[in-house]
Amino acid sequence: MPEGELLGVFALTWQAAVMLGLGGLLIYLGIARQVEPVLLVPIGMGIILANIPLGGLTEAGGFLAVLKKAGIDTELFPLLIFIGVGAMIDFGSLLERPYTVFLGAAAQFGIFGTFFLAYFLGDGGLRLFDFSFKDAVSIGIIGSADGPTSIYVATTLGSKYAASIVVAAYSYMALVPIIQPPIMRALTTEAERRLAMPARTKKVSRRTRVVFPIVTVLVVGLIAPKATPLIGTLMFGNLLREAGVLERLSQAAQNEMANIVTILLGLTVGGMMEARDFLRPETIMIYIMGVVAFAAGTAAGLLLGKLMYVASGKRINPLIGAAGISAFPMCARVVQKVGLEANPHNHLLMHAAGANTAGQIASVVAGGAALVLVPFFA
Amino acid sequence: MLKATWFVLAGMGIVFATLSLLVLMMSALNRWLPPEQAPARDEGQPGTRGARTTRAGHA
Amino acid sequence: MAKEIVEAPAPGKILRVYAEAGKPIAEGDRICIMEALKMELPIVAPVGGMVTALHIAPGQSVEAGDPLAVIEG
Numbered sequence: 001m002p003e004g005e006l007l008g009v010f011a012l013t014w015q016a017a018v019m020l021g022l023g024g025l026l027i028y029l030g031i032a033r034q035v036e037p038v039l040l041v042p043i044g045m046g047i048i049l050a051n052i053p054l055g056g057l058t059e060a061g062g063f064l065a066v067l068k069k070a071g072i073d074t075e076l077f078p079l080l081i082f083i084g085v086g087a088m089i090d091f092g093s094l095l096e097r098p099y100t101v102f103l104g105a106a107a108q109f110g111i112f113g114t115f116f117l118a119y120f121l122g123d124g125g126l127r128l129f130d131f132s133f134k135d136a137v138s139i140g141i142i143g144s145a146d147g148p149t150s151i152y153v154a155t156t157l158g159s160k161y162a163a164s165i166v167v168a169a170y171s172y173m174a175l176v177p178i179i180q181p182p183i184m185r186a187l188t189t190e191a192e193r194r195l196a197m198p199a200r201t202k203k204v205s206r207r208t209r210v211v212f213p214i215v216t217v218l219v220v221g222l223i224a225p226k227a228t229p230l231i232g233t234l235m236f237g238n239l240l241r242e243a244g245v246l247e248r249l250s251q252a253a254q255n256e257m258a259n260i261v262t263i264l265l266g267l268t269v270g271g272m273m274e275a276r277d278f279l280r281p282e283t284i285m286i287y288i289m290g291v292v293a294f295a296a297g298t299a300a301g302l303l304l305g306k307l308m309y310v311a312s313g314k315r316i317n318p319l320i321g322a323a324g325i326s327a328f329p330m331c332a333r334v335v336q337k338v339g340l341e342a343n344p345h346n347h348l349l350m351h352a353a354g355a356n357t358a359g360q361i362a363s364v365v366a367g368g369a370a371l372v373l374v375p376f377f378a
Numbered sequence: 379m380l381k382a383t384w385f386v387l388a389g390m391g392i393v394f395a396t397l398s399l400l401v402l403m404m405s406a407l408n409r410w411l412p413p414e415q416a417p418a419r420d421e422g423q424p425g426t427r428g429a430r431t432t433r434a435g436h437a
Numbered sequence: 438m439a440k441e442i443v444e445a446p447a448p449g450k451i452l453r454v455y456a457e458a459g460k461p462i463a464e465g466d467r468i469c470i471m472e473a474l475k476m477e478l479p480i481v482a483p484v485g486g487m488v489t490a491l492h493i494a495p496g497q498s499v500e501a502g503d504p505l506a507v508i509e510g
Contacts, residue, residue, distance in 0.1 A: 095407070098404040115385070115389075116382050200444065205414060207411040211407055212407060215407070219396065223395065333474065347447060350448075373388050377381050
């Protein structure tokens with residue numbers, strides 16, 4: 001027996017050691033700093049497991065390889081997560097304010113703007129990085145601020161950077177409270193931020209809430225068919241929530257199923273980060289593009305918010321546009337905080353939640369649109 | 379890069395087109411399926427509130 | 438005598454109540470803290486005056502637009 005098979009420490013390369021350190025860092029951030037612990041701890045542990053030399057977890061038939069084949073290559077995990085997400089989201093704040101849908105739509109510019117930049121730096125222009133058209137689209141999807149959609153699109157397109165993209169998407173979601181406020185303050189005036197919006201809205205009937213997920217699947221599915229798996233599972237989860245007679249299933253989707261799949265998904269995504277694929281300049285660039293994506297989405301939402309501010313005769317606070325990216329409910333909370341700083345009577349939370357849940361739907365549509373369009377362009 | 383530009387425009391176009399339809403659909407749902415009974419403290423009729431929403435949707 | 442009705446800005450739960458019925462309150466003083474979307478929202482008095490009615494207690498659930506307190510100044 002070669003000695004390497006006995007003692008892994010002799011087979012440890014510096015690259016693998018860096019990855020073990022990175023896994024430890026994610027676990028530290030999750031536990032000690034409480035940055036998205038639910039995701040970062042399983043991902044961190046997955047990285048460690050995948051990079052221990054000779055552990056064999058990522059080789060054919062290994063634990064992480066089997067999970068990847070079963071859950072990621074088939075896109076099963078992100079779709080199962082989406083059933084849970086759908087059961088967790090209350091679309092009431094959106095149904096009470098349908099116009100906030102457009103803020104969610106505008107914020108998806110983060111996806112397409114970042115794609116443009118990534119493609120320009122890659123195969124489309126400067127060729128500084130090894131980014132093909134499909135890689136650039138997958139990188140742009142970080143701007144959806146939506147983990148499951150990022151996984152789904154990146155793996156469907158077969159991007160070689162899928163693991164880095166997913167980790168970037170999840171890490172930046174935790175950084176929303178740091179990335180967004182400076183952009184919000186830079187793009188709005190004090191007077192705009194101070195604008196309070198009415199608390200009272202017209203109520204939405206239960207029948208509307210029940211019909212909404214079904215009609216949304218039909219509308220989105222018939223226009224962007226590639227989005228059907230994502231919107232379908234999201235809205236199925238929401239139907240469980242709103243049906244009123246499926247409390248048990250709704251709770252199971254939100255808790256047991258979402259938790260179990262999160263464990264498996266986190267470990268598997270971590271397990272995809274092997275040193276040889278991860279330690280390259282492209283990975284660092286993907287992380288930089290991730291910030292660009294979140295910032296561009298925030299800015300686009302804010303700019304449409306400002307347009308609405310003017311068009312509505314100063315009745316819509318442009319800050320709620322920043323909630324158009326779909327990191328729910330982090331963005332809504334950030335908007336509430338920034339609005340309250342400007343005016344102690346200014347509670348934008350529910351208005352922002354409308355834009356935020358709209359962003360959830362919009363990012364799925366944008367992911368579907370990207371998948372539909374790629375064959376025509378790439 | 380021209381094809382990338384078209385990709386961006388087409389992508390945003392699909393997003394806005396789909397979500398515009400969704401807004402129409404939500405406004406229609408709010409109008410056709412108003413709350414079964416208006417809450418007692420709420421003044422105004424469900425119907426007129428629905429109408430207001432429709433306008434807000436086009437704002 | 439202006440009468441100001443303070444309304445809940447979001448559906449949620451009342452966590453702590455600071456104002457007392459029958460006592461004066463200054464503009465910017467806290468009336469209560471409520472929780473919505475797992476976030477604490479401090480509700481402060483929009484005007485100074487006398488709290489003539491208080492409709493809330495800790496633990497109570499409220500809808501958006503529900504009256505929380507009435508201030509007469």
